[in-house]
Every structure is written in C-alpha cells, then in structure tokens.
Amino acid sequence: MALTRRHVLAGALAAPAVLRFGGSAAAATTLKISHQFPGGSLDEGDFRDRLCRKFAAEVEKRTGGALKAEVYPGSSLMKTNAQFAALRKGALDMSLYPISYAGGEVPECNIGLMPGLVSSYRQGMAWKTAPIGREFGDFLASKGVMILTWLWQAGGVASREKPLVAPEDARGMKVRGGSREMDLVLQAAGAAVLSLPSNELYAAMQTGACDAGITSSTSLISFRLEELAKHLTTGRGKAYWYMLEPLLVSKAVFDKLPKDQQDTLLAVGAEMEAFGVAAAMADDVTVAKVYENAGARIHDLDDATVEKWRAIARVTAWKDYGDKTPHCAKFIKLAGDVQA
Incomplete structure (x- = not known):
C-alpha cells in the first residue's frame, strides 16, 4: 500500500506522546x-x-x-x-x-x-x-x-455608564467579579453578577449583558475595554482585588x-x-493613561474605600470560603498571618 500524506498525518495524531517526548535519548x-x-x-x-x-x-x-x-x-x-x-x-x-x-x-x-x-x-x-x-x-x-x-x-473596574468605586455604587449594576468570592461581595453590595473568563468580557459589555467588569490592569488593556468604558477605577497604589x-x-x-x-x-x-x-x-499605571486617552474618567481608591470592601468581604467571602473545607479554613488563617 502506498504511503500517502493522509496516512502520515493520521499516524502522527494517533501517537502524540511519541512526537512530544521522542523515542530516543537524543x-x-x-x-x-x-x-x-x-x-x-x-x-x-x-x-x-x-x-x-x-x-x-x-x-x-x-x-x-x-x-x-x-x-x-x-x-x-x-x-x-x-x-x-x-x-x-x-x-x-x-x-x-x-x-x-x-x-x-x-x-x-x-x-x-x-x-x-x-x-x-x-x-x-x-x-x-x-x-x-x-x-x-x-x-x-x-x-x-x-x-x-x-x-x-492588582485589578480595576471598567464600567460602561457609571463608576464603580465604593460598594454603594454597585447597587443595581450587572458586574463581572472574577471569582465566587468577589461575586459574594458584589451581591452583598446589591449587584447582579456574571461568571465568565476575562477574555469574554468585551462581548458581554458590548451587548449590555454586563455593566462593569473587574479584572487585572493588564486584561483591562489587552482586551480593549477602553473602547466601551466611560469610567475606570484603577488598582494603582491601592486595591482590594489581587x-x-x-x-x-x-x-x-x-x-x-x-x-x-x-x-x-x-x-x-x-x-x-x-x-x-x-x-x-x-x-x-499604564491602564489609567490608556483609558484617559480614550475619554474615560479615572477614579483611584483611598484607604477608607478599600476598607469598606474589606469589611464586606470578611463577613461574606472570607466566611464562606473558610466554611467550605478543612483546607479552606487552614488557608484563610495562614493567609491572614502574612502582614501587609
């Protein structure tokens, strides 16, 4: 039987481990x-x-x-x-x-x-x-x-219409938080939450399914959310989202x-x-410049606002996580021992 290109490709697909790790020491x-x-x-x-x-x-x-x-x-x-x-x-x-x-x-x-x-x-x-x-x-x-x-x-918030800086701003907004625990905090603040990876955030904000997205500064840049956002809350200097x-x-x-x-x-x-x-x-730092150049208003956090978010997290996210498993209880305690 003649050896065709199709047979070669089929054999390669059938033996990925051989291709990856090789059959000889060399x-x-x-x-x-x-x-x-x-x-x-x-x-x-x-x-x-x-x-x-x-x-x-x-x-x-x-x-x-x-x-x-x-x-x-x-x-x-x-x-x-x-x-x-x-x-x-x-x-x-x-x-x-x-x-x-x-x-x-x-x-x-x-x-x-x-x-x-x-x-x-x-x-x-x-x-x-x-x-x-x-x-x-x-x-x-x-x-x-x-x-x-x-x-x-560190993370920040890009929002379509109104800023999301303090917990009281979240009421009535549809927000992507990035984790179950962040979602619990947002819900306690009165927001509806969406669970999706950051590379799907642009489409969600573009269609109006999401009013604001919390994600890392780098993702706020890479996924071009400045094209949709009128407000940015930065993570420069101070943040409650790491x-x-x-x-x-x-x-x-x-x-x-x-x-x-x-x-x-x-x-x-x-x-x-x-x-x-x-x-x-x-x-x-760069994310603030990118959004400002696109016409968005820039908001920074202060200690008092960070503490507002942390106070909600202690009684919602931290408690929920610590109650999940013995490992969770141990991890939250050990993490709390690491000083800021």
Missing part, C-alpha cells in the same frame, strides 16, 4: 504552554504572554535545546476553563492561569482571588515562602498541578522529565517572578 521534549491572553512577542504585547515566551526561550537555552516550549495564546490550544482539569490529567503541559478559575473544581483555589485579603504586591509575593505558600503549593501538587512562577496582579495568576505545570508531565530539566523549570520559573511583578505594577 530527541528533544517540547512542552505546550496554554493561556487565554492575546499573543505577542518577547518584547511586545500582554506581559503574561511575554513571560511565557521568555520562560520558553530561557529553558531552551539552558538545556541546549533538549527541552523546548511552545506558547499557545488566546485559548487557541484549548478553552480557558478546561485548562486546569487538563493540567491535572497530564493532557496539558503548562498554563499561565488565574487560579481562582479552578474554584468550581477545587474550592480551595478560590483563595487566589479573595477580595481584601491581599493588599499589595509585596504581601502577595510573601506568600511563596510563608506557610500559606508552602501549604497551598503542596495542596496543588496533591491535585496534580505545580506552581513554577508566582504572579499576582489575583494569583501563576505559571503552572502538570505534575504528571513534570515527574516524567529528567532531574536536570526539572531543576531548570523550577529555576527559570522563579526567575520570571521579578519580571512579572514589575510588569504588573507598570500596567497599573
């Missing part, structure tokens, strides 16, 4: 990194995509090409909400992923977007070496997922790699954190 391993954000380059575009590309380039360099990574932006490899489960099963190698998106599957993950719990980048990054970071990292590993790069982002959005690797995939390649992933992942913090903080 074959390179290629990891796939998925995320939901717009694609760019090493030097331009959404910094989360750039972080993944920088990570991939450095890993390939340090391993002499034995370990490579390909970046798939814009949920082009798989849908956003499917990525965490795929990591757990080893069906996806890596993802830069808002950890709270996994809260429906693993409730403990909602600690990663707990309103009012983290109030600065310094406090968030301190989790990594504090008991909360070690305990949460071990817990994720038990679920089949490992954190390579700790990344926190999201843990780490670079993750499937433990099943990680465990199959040789020790030297595992060490490279861990080392490069840790080194990406300085870039991530600096880029996130820069976007907190």
Whole structure:
C-alpha cells in the first residue's frame, strides 16, 4: 500500500506522546504552554504572554535545546476553563492561569482571588515562602498541578455608564467579579453578577449583558475595554482585588522529565517572578493613561474605600470560603498571618 500524506498525518495524531517526548535519548521534549491572553512577542504585547515566551526561550537555552516550549495564546490550544482539569490529567503541559478559575473544581483555589485579603504586591509575593505558600503549593501538587512562577496582579473596574468605586455604587449594576468570592461581595453590595473568563468580557459589555467588569490592569488593556468604558477605577497604589495568576505545570508531565530539566523549570520559573511583578505594577499605571486617552474618567481608591470592601468581604467571602473545607479554613488563617 502506498504511503500517502493522509496516512502520515493520521499516524502522527494517533501517537502524540511519541512526537512530544521522542523515542530516543537524543530527541528533544517540547512542552505546550496554554493561556487565554492575546499573543505577542518577547518584547511586545500582554506581559503574561511575554513571560511565557521568555520562560520558553530561557529553558531552551539552558538545556541546549533538549527541552523546548511552545506558547499557545488566546485559548487557541484549548478553552480557558478546561485548562486546569487538563493540567491535572497530564493532557496539558503548562498554563499561565488565574487560579481562582479552578474554584468550581477545587474550592480551595478560590483563595487566589479573595477580595481584601491581599493588599499589595509585596504581601502577595510573601506568600511563596510563608506557610500559606508552602501549604497551598503542596495542596496543588496533591491535585496534580505545580506552581513554577508566582504572579499576582492588582485589578480595576471598567464600567460602561457609571463608576464603580465604593460598594454603594454597585447597587443595581450587572458586574463581572472574577471569582465566587468577589461575586459574594458584589451581591452583598446589591449587584447582579456574571461568571465568565476575562477574555469574554468585551462581548458581554458590548451587548449590555454586563455593566462593569473587574479584572487585572493588564486584561483591562489587552482586551480593549477602553473602547466601551466611560469610567475606570484603577488598582494603582491601592486595591482590594489581587489575583494569583501563576505559571503552572502538570505534575504528571513534570515527574516524567529528567532531574536536570526539572531543576531548570523550577529555576527559570522563579526567575520570571521579578519580571512579572514589575510588569504588573507598570500596567497599573499604564491602564489609567490608556483609558484617559480614550475619554474615560479615572477614579483611584483611598484607604477608607478599600476598607469598606474589606469589611464586606470578611463577613461574606472570607466566611464562606473558610466554611467550605478543612483546607479552606487552614488557608484563610495562614493567609491572614502574612502582614501587609
């Protein structure tokens, strides 16, 4: 029988593991990194995509090409909400992923977007070496997922018609909060809530299904919400909304790699954190300029307003989370021990 192109393609699709990991010691391993954000380059575009590309380039360099990574932006490899489960099963190698998106599957993950719990980048990054970071990292590993790069982002609010600054502004508005816990706070403030990933926020606001969206400064820029918003509440300086959005690797995939390649992933992942913090903080400032140039009114938070949001969170989101599971109760306590 003649070997046709169709037969070759069919054979390739039937044996992805052979293509990825190779049949000989000399074959390179290629990891796939998925995320939901717009694609760019090493030097331009959404910094989360750039972080993944920088990570991939450095890993390939340090391993002499034995370990490579390909970046798939814009949920082009798989849908956003499917990525965490795929990591757990080893069906996806890596993802830069808002950890709270996994809260429906693993409730403990909602600690990663707990309103009012983290109030600065310094406090968030301190989790990594504090008991909360070690305990949460071990817990994720038990679920089949490992954190390579700790990344926190402050959030702001883009709104179509009226500003959303203080809790009293939320009454009667339809708002995307970004996590179950943020939704509980918004509902307590009188808002209706929508649950959807940030890459679907533009369409929801464009159709009027959503009056305001809370998301990271970088997403407020990358998803072009300034085209729809008349008001922006920034996260520069002060914020009640900080999201843990780490670079993750499937433990099943990680465990199959040789020790030297595992060490490279861990080392490069840790080194990406300085870039991530600096880029996130820069976007907190840049987003205000982008929206101001588009004609939106800019609003900043003060201590009193942040405390209003935190006061609601303590009796709604924090309590709800702490009552979910023994792990949740432990995590909320340990996180509270990390000083601002």
